[in-house]
Amino acid sequence: MSTPQPDKSPALVALDWGTSSLRAYLLDGSGRMIESAREPKGIMQVEAGFATVFDEITRAWLGRDPGLPAIAAGMVGSAQGWVEAPYLPCPASPDDLAGALVQAPGRRLWIVPGVLQPGDRPDVMRGEETQVAGALALGPELAADARIVLPGTHSKWARVCNGRIESFTTYMTGELFAVLRDHSILGRTAGSGPGRDRDAAFLRGVDAARGADGIAPLLFSARALVLTGGIAPEDALDYLSGLLIGDELRSALTEPGAAPRLIGEPALAARYAGALARFGFDGAEAIPDTAAAGLWRIAVAAGIVKTTKTEVA
Amino acid sequence: MSTPQPDKSPALVALDWGTSSLRAYLLDGSGRMIESAREPKGIMQVEAGFATVFDEITRAWLGRDPGLPAIAAGMVGSAQGWVEAPYLPCPASPDDLAGALVQAPGRRLWIVPGVLQPGDRPDVMRGEETQVAGALALGPELAADARIVLPGTHSKWARVCNGRIESFTTYMTGELFAVLRDHSILGRTAGSGPGRDRDAAFLRGVDAARGADGIAPLLFSARALVLTGGIAPEDALDYLSGLLIGDELRSALTEPGAAPRLIGEPALAARYAGALARFGFDGAEAIPDTAAAGLWRIAVAAGIVKTTKTEVA
Numbered sequence: 001m002s003t004p005q006p007d008k009s010p011a012l013v014a015l016d017w018g019t020s021s022l023r024a025y026l027l028d029g030s031g032r033m034i035e036s037a038r039e040p041k042g043i044m045q046v047e048a049g050f051a052t053v054f055d056e057i058t059r060a061w062l063g064r065d066p067g068l069p070a071i072a073a074g075m076v077g078s079a080q081g082w083v084e085a086p087y088l089p090c091p092a093s094p095d096d097l098a099g100a101l102v103q104a105p106g107r108r109l110w111i112v113p114g115v116l117q118p119g120d121r122p123d124v125m126r127g128e129e130t131q132v133a134g135a136l137a138l139g140p141e142l143a144a145d146a147r148i149v150l151p152g153t154h155s156k157w158a159r160v161c162n163g164r165i166e167s168f169t170t171y172m173t174g175e176l177f178a179v180l181r182d183h184s185i186l187g188r189t190a191g192s193g194p195g196r197d198r199d200a201a202f203l204r205g206v207d208a209a210r211g212a213d214g215i216a217p218l219l220f221s222a223r224a225l226v227l228t229g230g231i232a233p234e235d236a237l238d239y240l241s242g243l244l245i246g247d248e249l250r251s252a253l254t255e256p257g258a259a260p261r262l263i264g265e266p267a268l269a270a271r272y273a274g275a276l277a278r279f280g281f282d283g284a285e286a287i288p289d290t291a292a293a294g295l296w297r298i299a300v301a302a303g304i305v306k307t308t309k310t311e312v313a
Numbered sequence: 314m315s316t317p318q319p320d321k322s323p324a325l326v327a328l329d330w331g332t333s334s335l336r337a338y339l340l341d342g343s344g345r346m347i348e349s350a351r352e353p354k355g356i357m358q359v360e361a362g363f364a365t366v367f368d369e370i371t372r373a374w375l376g377r378d379p380g381l382p383a384i385a386a387g388m389v390g391s392a393q394g395w396v397e398a399p400y401l402p403c404p405a406s407p408d409d410l411a412g413a414l415v416q417a418p419g420r421r422l423w424i425v426p427g428v429l430q431p432g433d434r435p436d437v438m439r440g441e442e443t444q445v446a447g448a449l450a451l452g453p454e455l456a457a458d459a460r461i462v463l464p465g466t467h468s469k470w471a472r473v474c475n476g477r478i479e480s481f482t483t484y485m486t487g488e489l490f491a492v493l494r495d496h497s498i499l500g501r502t503a504g505s506g507p508g509r510d511r512d513a514a515f516l517r518g519v520d521a522a523r524g525a526d527g528i529a530p531l532l533f534s535a536r537a538l539v540l541t542g543g544i545a546p547e548d549a550l551d552y553l554s555g556l557l558i559g560d561e562l563r564s565a566l567t568e569p570g571a572a573p574r575l576i577g578e579p580a581l582a583a584r585y586a587g588a589l590a591r592f593g594f595d596g597a598e599a600i601p602d603t604a605a606a607g608l609w610r611i612a613v614a615a616g617i618v619k620t621t622k623t624e625v626a
Contacts, residue, residue: 170533214527
């Protein structure tokens with residue numbers, strides 16, 4: 001008698017293909033990563049065409065194993081992408097996503113749809129649904145009831161119930177910060193040195209937003225505090241960052257729910273965790289990028305993973 | 314017996330000198346406008362130097378009447394201006410402003426200070442204090458208790474009690490709109506045509522903000538509505554404008570107070586009046602630009618207006 005050996009041969013190419021970057025993973029028959037690649041070939045940078053970019057980043061893998069299937073999530077499935085994978089209305093489960101894949105023309109590549117929250121004030125996500133699916137695959141205890149936060153240019157707060165994305169809200173926090181830093185008086189009058197006490201400035205911004213009823217009357221304080229000597233110019237952008245992240249948290253946390261779980265880039269997740277602590281959520285756990293796990297989960301449910309005959313004694 | 318004739322000879326040059334433009338008024342001995350001029354010579358565009366720009370715009374008037382005094386308000390008195398006129402803390406009355414004028418070097422020109430609201434979250438104004446002084450001069454009934462709104466790049470809401478600016482709040486509404494329109498995904502994905510029903514889109518944005526608790530979870534709807542066909546791309550920026558102005562009003566009106574009075578450019582004031590109506594403030598009266606009236610009021614109080622001997626029979 002022998003236990004089955006895990007299958008370590010390539011079984012799936014998984015692509016996280018967003019607006020500004022393309023990440024590719026070669027996964028084995030257990031969903032573990034064998035190799036990965038990254039190119040600055042987001043959907044805004046594919047002058048050569050989607051098929052050419054796909055062929056280039058997968059050349060070595062498909063050259064060795066031409067039958068390998070591929071799956072992709074992100075803006076590649078948008079109207080501006082390779083082929084449109086229409087939004088699935090929520091509530092939506094990983095299995096629902098798996099049932100709505102759209103194949104790219106001429107390739108063994110399937111694209112995950114985004115998710116739409118209908119209504120008077122609709123909302124959309126594309127790529128994050130796959131991250132959520134990955135988080136649920138890695139942490140099955142989240143399926144019953146979870147609040148998953150994906151900080152970034154457009155932060156998403158997703159509520160998960162019974163293994164499905166029940167509802168979600170987008171906050172343009174990262175983009176708002178970038179446009180105010182790069183194009184407003186707040187950025188022009190901030191200093192660019194190393195800062196005196198950037199963490200304290202960040203938390204001061206968080207606290208100001210926590211005690212307010214919206215960002216509108218707060219934003220200009222990032223200018224007035226510099227003018228009146230209340231903050232060092234070099235710390236002003238951290239204060240602004242705190243205002244914006246604090247306002248996102250204040251707004252999102254007015255709705256009761258489970259303790260937030262963070263997914264994403266460690267430095268940003270750490271900032272969010274620090275801010276969450278000011279709202280009473282200490283030690284918010286950050287889960288690293290879950291795109292590959294989500295792509296694997298959906299591909300398995302869709303039955304597109306390459307199966308190999310394994311020797312069983 | 315004869316009644317004294319109003320003095321129609323030049324008595325004061327009044328300058329509204331802001332970041333991006335310079336307006337000059339020649340006022341008679343009753344504060345009425347004789348002539349005016351406007352140049353795109355805000356404090357960011359004075360390569361020739363402040364004195365040269367001042368001499369140019371006043372040349373004809375001071376050439377005829379070299380003894381004519383001048384007064385200026387706005388960013389010309391900031392640290393980046395000609396000479397710094399330090400902020401006066403509020404509460405501040407027009408007489409307080411008159412008592413704190415700062416003379417420009419080498420010219421018979423006095424500069425009005427800005428006003429500072431001290432505290433943990435300070436706020437500043439420079440130029441608007443003079444507009445408020447003008448509103449009080451033109452509408453003395455406002456002195457007892459008024460809420461004066463100056464819409465713009467940085468909207469100011471000033472509370473007037475007993476003839477003084479008691480407190481105020483700055484909203485970066487206009488600048489926020491401009492940076493989101495010009496540099497964010499909201500502007501990039503909006504249409505640029507004539508629009509289908511721009512007024513309705515504006516009021517839809519106002520109503521969304523009125524019923525929410527801050528702009529954070531609303532901003533992205535200006536994108537999602539376009540994506541899902543809920544709004545015409547050409548109307549999306551009006552919806553965004555409604556969101557931002559609506560959020561300013563929601564925030565400002567949480568504090569009880571007198572019915573808001575608007576000062577400023579007619580088209581923008583009309584938009585604010587339309588939005589105010591959705592909050593139950595119908596028919597908000599808009600007062601046109603009051604800078605000249607405010608400069609006159611402060612100059613008289615400071616005793617710098619040129620007096621002429623008038624013939625009395």
